[in-house]
Amino acid sequence: MKIARNAGGMMEELEKVGFDRKMAREASFLAEDDFIKEIKKGKNVEIMPIEEAFKEYDLPKFLGKKDRYTKLVYEKRQTGYFIRVPEGKHVTMPVQTAFLLKSDGFDQILHNVIVLEENARLDMVSGCMATAFNGLHASITQYYLKKGSYLTYTMIHNWGRNVRVYPRSSAYLEENATFISNYVALTPARKIESMPVAILERNAIARFYSILYARENSNFDVGAIAKLNGKGARSEIISRIIAQNAKVVSRGLIEGNAIQAKGHMECSGMVIGNGVIHTIPELKSSVDNVELSHEAAIGKLAEEQLNYLMARGIDEEEAKSLLIRGFLDVNIKGLPLHLNKAIARAIDLMAMASI
């Protein structure tokens, strides 16, 4: 995908990943490479550079697995944001954040922390994109959801063919907290490796949706881990994946560690051309009285469906693109309508643009 480098073009590119100044929004944060370009404060949320937050707060610990990229973040962190929603506050407009990798060969190293106090509610749209020809994006993002809080986090990525991406994230959900995490990646990247982990206490809910379209020798290794540690905790990990001359490993692990925990994993894949999809769903139950399940189906573009659309006077290329569009179209439960629309728009702009 060619990306215009002028300022007007850049805003349009940022809009594709959900960073849209025309939309009503509570607060925003935009970083280019290692530089904070915009930070717009909100009335109902606290937002600040991560450096300040480290001074001001005793930030929670990262709960995921430590590896060379988490180490890199701890040693060489450049920037990032801290967002906190006060107790009981329901933020109606979304907070938009975006990270832009701009300089060729740059290593972007970030740390973000989001804290929702008890019974707070927030919708976030987080876009990441590159105009750089090559580069690295490594990050830690931590979510801390206190009792009864509700966070939707929609991440839309638009990288480049030679960009390597290693986000590491962990979420801690106290009693009755809800976390809806949506990941949308529709354009090529050399490598994306992402496996957020969520730890759930009593009656907490975590849902992970991934909508992935891997093309042009991309290599995606993505999934989610949910540890159901509290009684009645629930999780869903749902993915729609297209691999077109690209490789996708789709992982998932749900651990039922407390009674009445419930988990479900679902992966639908479509392989086009020389694509590879490898699904690795894992369920682990350490107590009785938990309900865990998974289903996976991988297919190709169905000829019967293609013919059906062509019989309506739609040519082959367009019929294919309609089927791909339809396959990626997932209505995400619990996500505000405008964010479902933003995802649909991202699919129209990025997945459909190059077909």
Place this chain on the structure above:
Amino acid sequence: MLKIKDLVVEVDGKEILKGVNLEIGEGEVHAIFGPNGSGKSTLLAAIIGLPPYKIKKGKVVFKGKMINKLPIWERAKLGIGLAFQNPPEINLKMKKLLEKIGKDGLQEYVKKLKMEDYTERDINRGFSGGERKRAEILQIAAQKPDLLLLDEPESGVDMENIYIISKVINELLEKNKRIRERKKSAIIITHTGYILDFINARLAHVMIDGKIICSGPPKEVLKNIKENGYENCEKCRWNDGRA
């Protein structure tokens, strides 16, 4: 409108149509009867170009143009619209497809076919038999074809739905106009002939084992089949020897 000459069609090396001749004029509606597996659906598939059917011999001429080798969508664009007997379920909102087919005045048909609650749903997913047929007719209405190919539009459909779809089919066939002014034609495949109580066909053909063996007035032909079975069709007085 449509001329089929000595059409031989194969599927996986097996001959399904064994020399079919058929001519449909402008404004004409023809019915095709025949037992299961006689080649009725294959005939429609060959007209629109659906694989895996392969034309071995013969010609399909539509509006004076030989269309044997045209891809499916070009045939559709020329004005052929097929209502599938068993349409597939597709992960695609009906609305998106209708927008792509994109002819005006569709809202009126959505209403007439009682499809208001279905356009936001995935095509055919969880649709009942009657809903599927209505969805097919809605898509045909969006296409506004000159030649309608209707593959058992009434099978698995209750009275109310038959009434609804027949009404719209009649509109698409310009039944409100005088016979001479009608330009739209149709081929209707029917097992029961039931749909012919609602849609007037000019001629009926009986297809057996890949051949049309008899053609005549629909009601008479149907009566004959009901009384004597398909095996006696060859002897029927309407058999004009065209096969």
